[in-house]
Amino acid sequence: MSPTRNYQTQAIVIKQSKLGEFDKIITSYTPEFGKLKAVAKGACRPGSKLGGNVEPLTHSLLLLAKGRNLDIITQSQTIDGFLALKSDLWRISCGLYISELIDSFTMENSENRPLFDLLLDALHQLCQTDGSEIVLRYFELHLLHHLGYRPQLHRCVTCDSPVKPVVNFFSFSQGGILCPHCNSEENHHCEPFALYHSAGEKQPKNLTQDRFPGAISAKSSFPLSVDALKVLRLWQDCDYATAKRVKIKSNLSSELEQVLQCYIIYLLQREVKSVAWLEELKSHLDNHREEN
Amino acid sequence: MASRFSASLAEPVARLVEEFNKLPGIGPKNAQRLTYHLLRSPNEEAKALAEAILALKEKIRLCSICFNITDRDTCSICQDEERDHSKICVVEKPSDILPLERTGKYDGVYHVLHGTINPTQGITISELKIKELLSRLQDSSVTEVIVATNPTLEGETTVMYLQHIITPLGIRVSRLARGLPFGADLEYADDMTLGQALDHRQEF
Numbered sequence: 208m209s210p211t212r213n214y215q216t217q218a219i220v221i222k223q224s225k226l227g228e229f230d231k232i233i234t235s236y237t238p239e240f241g242k243l244k245a246v247a248k249g250a251c252r253p254g255s256k257l258g259g260n261v262e263p264l265t266h267s268l269l270l271l272a273k274g275r276n277l278d279i280i281t282q283s284q285t286i287d288g289f290l291a292l293k294s295d296l297w298r299i300s301c302g303l304y305i306s307e308l309i310d311s312f313t314m315e316n317s318e319n320r321p322l323f324d325l326l327l328d329a330l331h332q333l334c335q336t337d338g339s340e341i342v343l344r345y346f347e348l349h350l351l352h353h354l355g356y357r358p359q360l361h362r363c364v365t366c367d368s369p370v371k372p373v374v375n376f377f378s379f380s381q382g383g384i385l386c387p388h389c390n391s392e393e394n395h396h397c398e399p400f401a402l403y404h405s406a407g408e409k410q411p412k413n414l415t416q417d418r419f420p421g422a423i424s425a426k427s428s429f430p431l432s433v434d435a436l437k438v439l440r441l442w443q444d445c446d447y448a449t450a451k452r453v454k455i456k457s458n459l460s461s462e463l464e465q466v467l468q469c470y471i472i473y474l475l476q477r478e479v480k481s482v483a484w485l486e487e488l489k490s491h492l493d494n495h496r497e498e499n
Numbered sequence: 500m501a502s503r504f505s506a507s508l509a510e511p512v513a514r515l516v517e518e519f520n521k522l523p524g525i526g527p528k529n530a531q532r533l534t535y536h537l538l539r540s541p542n543e544e545a546k547a548l549a550e551a552i553l554a555l556k557e558k559i560r561l562c563s564i565c566f567n568i569t570d571r572d573t574c575s576i577c578q579d580e581e582r583d584h585s586k587i588c589v590v591e592k593p594s595d596i597l598p599l600e601r602t603g604k605y606d607g608v609y610h611v612l613h614g615t616i617n618p619t620q621g622i623t624i625s626e627l628k629i630k631e632l633l634s635r636l637q638d639s640s641v642t643e644v645i646v647a648t649n650p651t652l653e654g655e656t657t658v659m660y661l662q663h664i665i666t667p668l669g670i671r672v673s674r675l676a677r678g679l680p681f682g683a684d685l686e687y688a689d690d691m692t693l694g695q696a697l698d699h700r701q702e703f
Contacts, residue, residue, distance in 0.1 A: 222619065227524070253680040259689025263652045288690045296659040299652065300618060307619045481618035488660075495663070 212273050217286065218243065219326055220265050221306035225251070233261045233280065235269070236309050236326055241317040245271055245278045260285045264292065264302045266327060291334040298333050300488055304481040305329055305346050311475055312354055322353045328447065338451045340460055345450045347467045348442050356474060359383030360440050365393070375436060376428040377466050379473035384436070390428055429469060435462050512538070564635070566611040566628050568593045576608055583607045588645045589632065589661065591615055591654070599647065607645070610635065615653040616660055624660070632661075636668060646674040650692075 218235035221242075226232045231250040237243050247257045260267045260283035270282040292298045309326055313319070329346040333339055351357055362369055364383035376390040377383070385393075438459070442450050455463070472478060508516070512534055519530035537545050561567070562574035569575070576582065576596075586607030590596060593611050612627045624630075636644070646661055648654035662672045678696035679688055688696075 254683045256684070256687035259692050262689075262691075285690045290691060290694065293652070293655060293691070296656065296663060299656050299659070303618050303652075303656075310619075480621040483621065484616070484618035484623045487623055491663075495667075498667075 213270060213281070214273075215268065215270050216240065216243070217323075218267055218269050219306075219323070219330070220261055220263050220267065221310050223247075223250075223261065223263055231261065232277065234310060235261075235267075236313070236323055238320045238323040239318060240315075241319055241322075242310070242313045242315045243278070244315060245269070245280050246274065247280045247283075257283050259288075263306060264289055264299070264330065266330070287331075289330050289334055292330060297488060297492060298339060300481065300485055301333050301339050301343055302330060304343065304479070304485055305333075307479055307481045308347070308350060308471070311477075311479065312350065319353060322350070325349050325353060332447050340464075341451050341453070341455070342447070344460075344463050344467060345442055345447060347471060348439065351467075351470070351474075352443070356382055356470075357443070358439070358470070360436060360443065363389055365389040370436070372433050374433070375431050377431045377470070378428045379470050380427070382470075384431070385428055427469075427473070429466050431466060432459070432462060434459055435466065438463060439466075561611075565609045566613060566631065567596060567609060581606075585640055585642045586645065587632075587635070587641055587643070588647050590647050591649060591657075595647065607643075612648075612657070615648055615651075615657045617653045618656075627657075629661070629664075633664065636665065636670060641670055643671045643673060646672065648674075650675075650677055 216237045216239055218237045220233055220235045222234040223231045224234075226246060229249050229251045231247045232244060233247050233250075234242065234244050247255075247261045249255050250257045250261055252258075257280060259265075261269075261280065265285055266287040266289070268284045268286055269280050271278045272281050289302070292302050305326065309322070313322070325346065329342055332342045348358075358377070359382060360370070362384070363375075363386040364378060364381040365385060366389050368386060370384050370386060373387060375387060376385040378385045378390075438453060438455065441453065468479070468482060515534045515537070516527070516530045519525055519533050520527055522530075525533070537548070558570045559568050560570070562569045562577055563572050564577040565574060567574045567576065571578075583606050586605075587610050588599065588605060588607055589610045589612060590599070591612055591614065596609050596611070599605055599609075610628065610632050612629065612632070614622055614627050616623060616627070632644075635641070644661070644665055646658045648657045658674050662674075665672045676695075676699055677692060678699065679685070679692060685693070
């Protein structure tokens, strides 16, 4: 066997699916090759040497052999299993959400090392007990940055004038802030989101229907409060430690969640499936807390 | 594939080859071999196979209590008075019951979820038989729920969710032990398994 047939890489496993009776197709994110799909032979067998090292949300070192179609994982070793993350229902769900985002936004064989570092960092942050919501928002914002969709938050995307400290609008199609004047001229308002926002209500259960890409047309914009804009601007250029120091009330938190997730859905033109579960779980945990 | 065959084969033969070809793990060559085997075999054998396939789809349904596959309203395990009905073992799919029964160590009853919580595939609690499990827990004298989902991330998510909603009901929730499988090698064990094997080590 020639030496070029084998190669080694670090990988964070983001998804797996079954292949035949005992094999699995592992989708992972790597620093050198971006998203990488490979076969883990016999991973479903009880005594498999690969099994636990190729479970989703595991940072592993993989040795792969070039295959005709998909490459084959021949050896694996866990670097970090993120055990603290996997022992908590909410944090597992957050981890699955960010891995779904990476999977939906990336293509195979397209290197993006900062994105790998961002993912690794986010998983480490999720292992810590506090601020999982902030980690998700920070991850979303920086994911957009590394993919080339960094929101323009300092100048109006239409008239280029500096943004004033009033309620501005976020335009999904133009990827940035619209000043109130430009927004009213183009009459862009996106009704369903504006309603939640102004009423400050919790998102209703059937939001998935409103979140359907059709609801976020090219003309949609989202009213953004001064506080939300300030937080987004800060997060765009700071590290996790600073981001976590920001105290955020639940109203502001849901506003930030809505604007970023709507922008993501607009870009993907489809729903992110695990959002429904995160919402279901969040309301369940909130009810539980109230009962106690 | 079918059109190429149908040009050179008699229609009934081509049709059966095509049907066999749809089954998992059966390629065109295998499908042909099976078809020719049936062609040569006695009429009764072919008839028995056809009847067995029809009966499978006509008679099989889900048990009204545990959602295992059965040909009656309630499955034989749920009907068995000898079994301990205060213990419920929760499994992902009907085929998981067989290996547990083979151990001969479990005398309780089962509950089949028909899947696990898998957020990235859009499978959440409404798609699973979790509501049915909860209503089962409310009107019977269940004292323990043993969650026997696969030791994967989805399985763990399901265990944690069930533990979260069942423990407040005052029912004990346990899950299968995690550890090293028989015949495994310590050197190749992953951190999670080895860590849990250490945590739950047993005294001789």
